Amino acid sequence: MIDPFKRLARKGLFLFDPETAHGMSIAALKSGLVPACQITSDPRLRQIVAGLTFENPLGMAAGYDKNAEVPEALLKLGFGFTEIGTVTPKPQSGNPRPRIFRLVEDEAVINRLGFNNEGHDAAFGRLAALRGGGMIGVNIGANKDSEDRIADYVAGIRRFYSVARYFTANISSPNTPGLRDLQGRESLAVLLSSVLAARDEMAAASGRKIPVFLKIAPDLTEEGMDDIAAEVLSHTLDGLIVSNTTLSRDGLKDQRQAKETGGLSGVPLFEKSTAVLARMRKRVGPDLPIIGVGGVSSAETALEKIRAGADLVQLYSCMVYEGPGLAGDIVRGLSKLLDREKAGSIRELRDTRVDYWAARKV
Numbered sequence: 001m002i003d004p005f006k007r008l009a010r011k012g013l014f015l016f017d018p019e020t021a022h023g024m025s026i027a028a029l030k031s032g033l034v035p036a037c038q039i040t041s042d043p044r045l046r047q048i049v050a051g052l053t054f055e056n057p058l059g060m061a062a063g064y065d066k067n068a069e070v071p072e073a074l075l076k077l078g079f080g081f082t083e084i085g086t087v088t089p090k091p092q093s094g095n096p097r098p099r100i101f102r103l104v105e106d107e108a109v110i111n112r113l114g115f116n117n118e119g120h121d122a123a124f125g126r127l128a129a130l131r132g133g134g135m136i137g138v139n140i141g142a143n144k145d146s147e148d149r150i151a152d153y154v155a156g157i158r159r160f161y162s163v164a165r166y167f168t169a170n171i172s173s174p175n176t177p178g179l180r181d182l183q184g185r186e187s188l189a190v191l192l193s194s195v196l197a198a199r200d201e202m203a204a205a206s207g208r209k210i211p212v213f214l215k216i217a218p219d220l221t222e223e224g225m226d227d228i229a230a231e232v233l234s235h236t237l238d239g240l241i242v243s244n245t246t247l248s249r250d251g252l253k254d255q256r257q258a259k260e261t262g263g264l265s266g267v268p269l270f271e272k273s274t275a276v277l278a279r280m281r282k283r284v285g286p287d288l289p290i291i292g293v294g295g296v297s298s299a300e301t302a303l304e305k306i307r308a309g310a311d312l313v314q315l316y317s318c319m320v321y322e323g324p325g326l327a328g329d330i331v332r333g334l335s336k337l338l339d340r341e342k343a344g345s346i347r348e349l350r351d352t353r354v355d356y357w358a359a360r361k362v
C-alpha cells in the first residue's frame with residue numbers, strides 16, 4: 001500500500017506525459033530538492049562482485065540517467081550503485097515522441113526510446129568532473145546508423161576507461177533494429193573478443209582492470225541461452241546482466257497501451273526475467289557474477305532475484321510508481337529479511353531457489 005503523500009506526488013507527476021515527468025524527476029534530483037535517504041550501513045548487505053565492493057546489492061538500472069546527469073544524487077537515495085547510459089559514440093535523438101507509455105494498472109512501462117542520448121563526450125565530461133569515488137557503471141551501445149557496431153562498443157570502453165567502475169555492453173535493447181542479433185553465437189564471439197581485447201589493452205596501459213558485463217534480453221530460446229553461456233564461458237567476461245525489457249505482452253491488463261511497440265518492463269517482467277536469470281545461473285555455474293533486473297518492486301522481489309542466482313539487483317520501472325524512497329525502503333527491507341532468515345550475509349541466500357525459478361514456465 002502506498003502512503004497518501006506518495007499517492008499525491010504520483011498523481012501530480014502522472015498528469016504529465018512520462019517523458020516530461022522523467023525530465024522533471026531528473027531536474028528535482030539535480031536541484032537537491034529530493035531528500036537523501038538515511039540508511040545505516042549493514043555489513044551483511046556488502047557484496048564483493050568482480051573485485052568491486054558494493055555497499056548494498058541494489059542498483060539503479062540503465063536508462064534512467066542516460067547522460068550521467070545525476071549519478072551521485074541517485075547514490076544518495078540509497079542505491080549501492082548506479083549505471084549511466086546507454087551512451088553511444090555520437091549524440092542521437094532516438095525515435096519520435098511519444099515513446100514511453102505507462103501501464104498503470106500493470107505497474108509497467110513500455111518504451112521505444114531508441115538510445116536517445118547526448119553521446120560519449122557529454123557523459124564523459126560530467127563523469128570526469130565528479131570528485132567522489134561513487135560506484136558508477138557505464139552502459140555502452142551503438143549508434144543506430146553505425147556502419148561498424150562493434151567498433152562503437154570498443155570506442156565506449158576506450159572513452160570511459162578512466163571514469164567507469166564497470167562497463168555494461170548492452171546488446172539487448174529491442175529499439176535499435178538488429179541490435180539483438182549481436183546475441184547470436186558468431187556475432188557475440190566477435191563482440192566479446194573485440195570488447196575484451198580493448199579492455200585488456202587499457203588495463204595494461206593503466207594498471208587497472210575494469211570489469212565488463214554483458215546485458216541480455218529475456219526473450220531467448222533455450223538454444224539462445226546455451227549459445228550465450230558457451231561464448232561467455234570461453235571469454236574473460238566478468239558477468240551478465242539479466243535482463244533488458246521484453247517484447248512479450250502476456251498477461252497485461254491495459255490492453256490499449258499493450259499495443260504500443262517497444263520493450264515492456266516493470267512488474268509483469270519479474271517472472272520472465274527471474275526465470276531466465278536462474279536458467280543462466282545453471283548454465284554458467286556458481287562463479288560468474290550475475291546482476292538480476294526486471295520487475296523488482298520490493299525487498300521481497302529483490303531477495304527473490306538473489307535466491308534465483310543474482311549477486312546484485314537493479315531496478316528502474318517500479319521507481320516510477322513508488323517514488324524516490326523506494327531504494328531506501330528496499331535496502332532497509334533487505335536487512336529485515338536477513339534478520340528473519342537468520343542469514344549472516346546476502347551471499348548465503350544466493351542460489352537457494354535456482355531450481356524453482358529455472359523450472360518455471362514463462
Ligand SMILES: Cc1cc2nc3c(=O)[nH]c(=O)nc-3n(C[C@H](O)[C@H](O)[C@H](O)COP(=O)(O)O)c2cc1C
Nearest residue numbers: 061062063085086111244265266294295315316317
Ligand atoms: C524508459 C526506459 C529506458 C531504458 N533505457 C535503457 C538503456 O538505455 N539501456 C539499457 O541497458 N536498458 C535500458 N532500460 C532497461 C532497464 O535498464 C531494465 O533492464 C528494464 O527496464 C527492466 O527493469 P525494470 O523492470 O526494473 O524497469 C530502459 C528501461 C526503461 C523503462
